[in-house]
Amino acid sequence: MSKLVIFADLLTAFIKKQTLLTLFFHQPLKPYFNDMFATYELKQIAEKIVPKKYLRVAGMQVLRATSFLYKGNAVTCPCCGHSFASFASYGYVKRPNVLCRHCLSLERHRSLWLYFHQKTNLFKDKLRVLHFAPEHQLQEKFKNAPNLDYISADLDMPTAMIQMDITNITFPDNAFDVIICNHVLEHVPDDHLAMSELYRVLKPGGWAILQTPMSNKAETEEDLTITDPKERERRFGQDDHVRTYGMDKKDRLESVGFKVDLDKFLYELPAATIAQYRLMLEDIWIVRK
Numbered sequence: 005m006s007k008l009v010i011f012a013d014l015l016t017a018f019i020k021k022q023t024l025l026t027l028f029f030h031q032p033l034k035p036y037f038n039d040m041f042a043t044y045e046l047k048q049i050a051e052k053i054v055p056k057k058y059l060r061v062a063g064m065q066v067l068r069a070t071s072f073l074y075k076g077n078a079v080t081c082p083c084c085g086h087s088f089a090s091f092a093s094y095g096y097v098k099r100p101n102v103l104c105r106h107c108l109s110l111e112r113h114r115s116l117w118l119y120f121h122q123k124t125n126l127f128k129d130k131l132r133v134l135h136f137a138p139e140h141q142l143q144e145k146f147k148n149a150p151n152l153d154y155i156s157a158d159l160d161m162p163t164a165m166i167q168m169d170i171t172n173i174t175f176p177d178n179a180f181d182v183i184i185c186n187h188v189l190e191h192v193p194d195d196h197l198a199m200s201e202l203y204r205v206l207k208p209g210g211w212a213i214l215q216t217p218m219s220n221k222a223e224t225e226e227d228l229t230i231t232d233p234k235e236r237e238r239r240f241g242q243d244d245h246v247r248t249y250g251m252d253k254k255d256r257l258e259s260v261g262f263k264v265d266l267d268k269f270l271y272e273l274p275a276a277t278i279a280q281y282r283l284m285l286e287d288i289w290i291v292r293k
């Protein structure tokens with residue numbers, strides 16, 4: 005592991021050296037930096053070489069070190085409170101102006117942050133929270149929230165606090181007031197079992213947020229016999245997805261006992277807020293027991 009740490013340090017040093025070059029050349033290198041360190045393609049290549057948690061630290065350092073080039077108030081990140089002339093671009097299909105240059109939040113992180121504050125008791129009441137596949141921007145805030153008894157879990161994410169299979173949750177029934185589980189179910193072959201487990205460990209009266217990529221079709225498109233990553237990418241949008249949910253996701257969640265609410269919170273925000281925070285309009289899938 006120490007070799008990896010040294011490598012990460014070297015990478016960071018390299019990046020900082022590049023930052024000095026940017027300072028020297030300024031404008032000509034600006035687009036290069038915007039793409040070089042914020043794009044999905046480079047992230048994927050780099051992830052093969054450097055463990056994610058070091059890469060994230062290095063990536064964050066780069067974005068922060070170069071953020072003075074993007075001084076301004078055109079966009080604001082509600083997660084960290086920083087404003088810029090623009091966010092960085094990001095995504096497999098590149099989305100311009102979406103990645104926070106300070107905390108690396110994306111549209112969906114900022115949306116949930118606003119939702120939690122404005123529409124839930126998450127930062128008000130004493131709550132026991134289970135967070136699957138923890139988004140690091142949110143995890144750090146939750147860990148530091150004095151009212152939360154917080155635990156994060158994932159099958160193989162190194163930044164999660166415990167390793168756990170969502171289809172075999174190692175907690176007793178009715179253990180959590182809140183479960184946050186975003187962009188997970190589309191990866192899980194037996195999503196019925198995963199949903200049943202989430203329902204089992206949620207307390208009566210508790211709530212969970214279960215966001216996934218959605219199509220606008222009525223029925224979920226899924227084929228568990230497809231295992232070729234390229235074919236999965238073609239059919240379901242990402243090489244490790246096993247389905248794309250349609251609106252029958254609601255029926256699936258109700259079949260295990262959840263009361264399902266598609267909250268239109270984001271659609272009700274003023275256009276100026278959507279633009280300032282760079283949010284993407286989608287339903288918030290909040291379920292209750």
Ligand SMILES: [Zn+2]
Binds near residue numbers: 082083104105106108
């Ligand atoms: Zn931020």
